[in-house]
Amino acid sequence: MTLSLAAEEVAGFFAHMLDHEYTTKEVFRNNFFTDWRKEMTLKERMIITDLEKCNFNEMFEFYKNKMEAKRNMSKEEKQKIKEANQKIVEAFGFCLMDQHQERIGNFKIEPPGLFRGRGDHPKQGKLKKRIQPEDVIINCSRDSKIPEPPLGHKWKEVKPDNTVTWLASWTENVQGSCKYIMLNANSKLKGEKDWEKYEVARNLKSHIDAIREKYKQDWKSKQMVARQRAVALYFIDKLALRAGTEKEEGETADTVGCCSLRVEHIKLYPELDGQQHVVEFDFLGKDSIRYYNKVPVKKSVFKNLKLFMENKQNDDDLFDRLNTSLLNKHLNSLMPGLTAKVFRTFNASVTLQQQLKELTDSSANMPEKILSYNRANRAVAVLCNHQRAPPKTFEQSMANLQSKIESRMEQLALAKKELKLAKKEAKKSKDDKLQTVLEKKKKLVQRCEEQLMKLEVQATDREENKQIALGTSKLNYLDPRISVAWCNNMGVPLDKIYNKSQREKFAWAIDMTELDFEF
């Protein structure tokens, strides 16, 4: 069937994803179909009434072929495209802020497509519409070179607002939320904000003892709000849970954080596996990542939880008197600038520093040191529950690495045998030639051992990292000065820990960190 332009484009969005799990989900299909029909002409709408009867295979093939063709392009063609993209970056990827040229983080408008919400998102599959210049607000100073809208178009608005950091914004149609064009993480603006974040977290160090003392006291408070606040804060501190801001029901996937936990998300065991007062957590957090943990808690916490759960239904709030704004007001009174999320930053960075101390040995070799760093990083990722789907090829790549190790082992055994032989020969006669052969064999054994060790460390690291994502904590929770100081103290080149863009993002820390930096 030949479709109108609008209907064809939206059908294409769906066809493009035909090999993705999304297109098998009922909610996704229904949302897509509803929105697709809105784009159809009356005539099309009369004919196309049932998604099950639509066959997108031809379109799917078309896109597959297109991708195939792209893959098979000649080197020159690929180079040309690369250069063209480079030109676009040069033209649109930068802005001038306070006389300084800065890179923009996301300078391209988000293209139309089907909304890919995470988890059981009620709006998955809805049409995300194309943004027109008429939807976009430009924020730049009056005397600057105001960007030209595309020919024949006008911006929604051009205004100078120096109280915000965004350069352009628009409202997205699926959730009705604002989207922004902002600076790259390596910009001065973002760097200063980042530094401030870690300084607030460091400041918590000198308040944490008093705060912990206080919430333990509050477990016995006469006021229910104070008790709930104290137990919630205990979880946030001990388990690095997120604050848990309330969300509008039915608008997003059903996920929770600390303050929004419901009765159904925890189970109480007076005794479990030989431990007393165990709380079992099982809920979906941000991005619908499951949080599952069994934690022994203090007796009074356990008793409080029991109390909070009394006479409640499964889907009632555990902390029914508490919300994040109440909690944060309290935190702010304990320390200026303190909010729930600061505890995550604080505990993440404290954990890294302490783990690095515990795990690294300055006499270890380079791969071992890096493994130690990754393990410290991993401890933080586990604390913060940063998970990833195991790579689809994980088992295969593990097996490949293992067979590589085995062949190296054989090589090493052979090299050792040859070394032995060379030793014998060299003993017999003092021929210079035999001596050099002996040296060569020694070196070979050494090299084989080194390579084998490297591979083994790599295998350990990869296995331990199967379902764990290190990037998020590295980028957002770990004070970079801890890593910089550690690298300098351990003689580990910084680029073993941070790649190029990470070094750019953390330039402020690389510049200022002293060897004796303590978080």
Next chain:
DNA sequence: CTGAGGACTTAGAAATGAGATG
């Protein structure tokens, strides 16, 4: 106090690119 909107950080998946391997 509540709810909505706005601005910003944090998040994992997907696309892309660089380097290793045969």
Next chain:
DNA sequence: CATCTCATTTCTAAGTCCTCAG
């Protein structure tokens, strides 16, 4: 040189937290 493999970059959704109006 083609292909495969892994690391990096890009993308944009999904949180946090604040302000403002009523």
